[in-house]
Amino acid sequence: SSRYPRYTREEVGRHRSPQDRVWVTHGTDVFDVTDFVELHPGGAEKLLLAAGGALEPFWALYAVHNQPHVLELLREFKVGEL
Numbered sequence: 001s002s003r004y005p006r007y008t009r010e011e012v013g014r015h016r017s018p019q020d021r022v023w024v025t026h027g028t029d030v031f032d033v034t035d036f037v038e039l040h041p042g043g044a045e046k047l048l049l050a051a052g053g054a055l056e057p058f059w060a061l062y063a064v065h066n067q068p069h070v071l072e073l074l075r076e077f078k079v080g081e082l
């Protein structure tokens with residue numbers, strides 16, 4: 001079994017702002033990207049549209065994320081699994 005804690009989508013959804021931490025999911029992985037919000041090349045405001053939920057619908061529209069280095073960066077922020 002995984003060495004990461006398990007979270008529900010409801011728990012992820014409680015983390016939608018820097019004050020409450022900013023969590024997102026990708027596949028079944030959960031990430032706390034709070035410390036990346038202000039560093040996002042596309043801007044904090046755009047990243048926060050996905051706060052508390054899945055990245056896929058947004059990344060489908062912004063194909064710039066479809067590169068190995070983006071997933072490698074995201075992996076650094078993993079905190080759990082669904």
Ligand code: HEM
Binds near residue numbers: 024065067
């Ligand atoms: C660019 C990461 C969420 C919109 C980028 C780049 C990275 C990145 C690394 C630069 C890629 C490159 O140029 O090679 C992330 C991460 C996210 C996230 C880790 C979530 C945790 C989002 C969301 C949106 C978005 C939700 C839109 C609603 C953009 C846009 C750019 C960009 C428009 C292009 C910026 C430019 O080059 O002018 N993102 N992103 N991103 N991202 Fe994100």
